[in-house]
Amino acid sequence: MQTLIKELVEANIGKVKENEPLSQHTTMKIGGPADVLVEPNSIESLQKVMDIVRKHQVTWRAIGRGSNLLVSDEGVEGVVIKIGEGLDELVIDGEEVTVGGGYPLIKLATVISKQGLSGLEFAGGIPGSVGGAVYMNAGAHGSDMSRIVKKAQILFPDGTIQWLTNEQMEFSYRTSVLQTKRPGICIAAVLQMKKGERDAIVAVMQKNKDYRRDTQPWNYPCAGSIFRNPLPNYAGQLIEAAGLKGYAIGGAKISEQHANFIVNTGNAKAREVLDLISYVKQTIYQKYGIHLETEVEIVGRKS
Known part of the structure; x- marks a missing residue:
């Protein structure tokens, strides 16, 4: 990994950070470190990043502004490429x-x-x-x-x-x-x-x-809608009807404002959010026979 980092730095492609906490790059303010976080400053730089990643055969993924994303507490292996300044013409x-x-x-x-x-x-x-x-x-x-x-x-x-x-x-x-x-x-x-x-x-x-x-509870860190709507039903309505508004596991809580949002009330861990997601899925299936699917993307190392 050190050789890869050295090559990325020498390629002058933008910002390169090692063991960067992804909690600083997601709207939910949750997530362990990326082995390497790269912020390319142009399309050409992004291509160079991909060339180096491919050469070293490491895993990679791209993120934007970090909404609709839940990163595990153990972080993300390999290279995380953040698409932002430099690709915003x-x-x-x-x-x-x-x-x-x-x-x-x-x-x-x-x-x-x-x-x-x-x-x-x-x-x-x-x-x-x-x-x-x-x-x-x-x-x-x-x-x-x-x-x-x-x-x-x-x-x-x-x-x-x-x-x-x-x-x-x-x-x-x-x-x-x-x-x-x-x-x-x-x-x-x-x-x-x-x-x-x-x-x-x-x-x-x-x-x-x-x-x-x-x-919607934008006064708390959150990732946006957690579940896809199982049309013609709406996930938020089902969760609210099941009496789950306000239900919490640790620092993760189902919003009292909109039941399809899980908010970080302080120092929530990804594990608590995942446990809450599992509890909601189980409850909705038991009550209504409906399988909820997550809309939020869950990434990172498994605990």
Whole structure:
């Protein structure tokens, strides 16, 4: 690992940190150390990182702003690549928006709405990056990324970069081909917007942001929705109906504001969150015969 770190540093690809606590890089403020955390400062640097990772045959994974992510207390083996500054360019050309994978989604929604472009109003309160949003087909308020992604630029583990069309991305509910068949990193996307009335667009986005603020526990560290909605049912409604709001294991607690959120009330451990997830799954199955699936991505060494 020391040889790999030395090569990464000498390649001048951006920030390289050893044994970096991932609790500092996730919205849930939970997670042990990454063996190595790399923050590439350009697409070319990211390609160099992948070349070095491939050469040393170490495991890797990419993260964005750390939402929708639960990292184990034991941390993550190998290299964690954080997509952020350096991969956050933005070009607006009429109704077409080209944006880097590291660009914050909330910021993009705000900028776009002020330009009088419609299509991203749903994303005003989603605290992830564009790359992460494309990867998981993030959505809210009856819309999602699949409605606006024209194509996505993907870096694959073999070092090749390809543009995948909307159809090739194989979007479905909270997932894409990057999760199911072709692992890769979304480094940019072209979004198709529609011209609209600026004040009306801003008003809709603000209404959505206010709704999220009023109904979701953003005053506590959390990862976003924990479970996928088992449509036509909603996970939060099932958990609330089962009387689990406020149920806690250690520092991990089911939000009293929205039952599909688990919040970190102080110094919660990933193990406590996982135990709480298991308890909820078991309870919902016993009461309703419904299997809940996690939406939050669980990564890292097993304890």
